[in-house]
Amino acid sequence: MRKFLLSILILLNTGLFVRAQVIGELLEDESVLYAETKQINQFFKRFNSEEDKDGNRLYEGDPGFHDNNLREVSLPMIFDRETSYFNKNIEKKFIADVTNKKNPVYLEFHGGEWFAEVVIYTLYYGRSAEAHLFLKLQEEEVGSKWVLSRVYFEPFNALFFDNPSGVDKFLHPMSHELDFMNLAKVFRDHSMVEYYAYDNYLPDYLSIFIYEMKMNHLKFEGVKKVKFHFFQVDQFYFMIEEYNRQGFNNGWLISKLEEIDEDEKNNLLNTIYHEGN
C-alpha cells in the first residue's frame, strides 16, 4: 500500500495520468477524471505506454512510446488497489516480465488470447436468470467483430449430468440386432438422456441459448457486468474489470493476476467457462 501511495506521489509529480489544470473549482474532479482508465482502449495504451500524460496517442518514434522505464512506474497504477489482493512476488515478476528491456510484452488488440465475459440479465420462461456470454474478437476479411463463442447458463447446466454416476445408462452392444428398439426406454425417461451420448460429450449451451431465444422462451433484459480475461502474457493470466468509485484508482483496472503454466491455464479456462465441473 505504501509503495502504491509513493507511486501516486511520483506520478502526480511527473504528471503521468494526471493533468493538473486549473479550471475554477473543477480542478480536483478533472484530475480524478484524467487518472481514470476510461476505456479498454486506454487500458491497452497505458499498459503499453502508447499515450502521454494528457492521454494523447503516442506513435513509434515519439518520446515515451513503449518506454519500459516509464511502464515500470506506471503499470502498478492500472491494478485495482482498493478491493483486490495481489501476491507481491507475482506482481513484481509480472511487471518485470512485461517491461523486460530485451523482450518486453505489449498487449495487442488483434493479438488474440483475450476475451470478454458479459453477465446479462434474462427472463427464462418468465423467470429472472443471469447468463454468462463469452465473446471473442474475430478477424474478418475486412475489419473485425466481436462474436459469441460460448454461453454459460445455470438453468441449462442444471439439466445435464445431474446424476454423477450414470454408469447403468447405456445401450448394450447388441442393440443393433433389435433395430435399437431399446431406445424407447432411453427416451421414456428423458431426464437422463445425455448419459447415452459419446464419451466426453459436452452440451453446447450456445446452441441451446440461441434456440431458446428463437423460440421466445428466453428474453434479453440487459447487461449486468463485463470482464475481460487476458492470456497474452506468457505464464500469466490477468482479468480486468471496471471500477466506478471516488479517487484516482478508478476505471478499467486489473482485478486478478495469476502465474500459470499450461495445465493451470487449461484448468483456469475450464473454471472461467464453468466447464468440466
Add this chain to the structure above:
Amino acid sequence: MKKISIIIFLLGVFQISTFAQDDISPERKLAIDSLAMEKIRDLEKYIAIIGSKETPASEAQRVIERATELFMVDSEMGVSKLGSDKTTNYPVREYFQRLMALNYDKVTISWFNIQYISDLEKMPDGRWVGVITIYQRFEGTTKEGLKYKDTTKKDITVYVERKQTQISGRTIGFWDVLLGDVRVAETKK
C-alpha cells in the same frame, strides 16, 4: 454548420480522389478526431439547450431534431444509475424528449474539459468505429429549492465512413462522421 465543416474538411485536409484507404495515418486520425469532436461539441451544446428550462418548448423540439440528426438511425442511449445494476436503453429521440420534460425549475448542464478518443477499428462492412468518452455535470433545482447533482460518463460510438462526392466533375473523397449508441453511466465523482 455541418456543410461548412465538410467543405473545410474537403478543401483543407483531404483533396483525395482515391478510395484505397486501408489504414488511417496518425495525421488523418487526428483530422478525423477533430471532425468527430466537432459533432460531440454540437451534441453537448444541444443537450444543454434541450435540458435548460429557459428554452421555449418549440425551440427545444427544433434542437431535438438537430441533435437526432447527429446520430445513425436506431441509435440508443443506455442509461445506468448508481445503486442499480440495470441499464435502461432509450432511442436517442426519446432520451432527448425525457431530458426536455425533466421536472426541475432550473437545470444547468455543463461539460468537463476532458475527453478520451479511442483508436478507430475497421468493421466488416468497411466503415470504421471508435468511442469518445466525455463527462457531463447535471444540476437541477426544484421549485422548492431542492438541488440534485450528478456527473455522468458518456461513452459515445463514432462511425467513420469514407464517402465520395462530385464537385465540378471531379470525384472528391471525404470522411463522414455519425454518432451511434451511447452508454450513459452515473459516476461517483
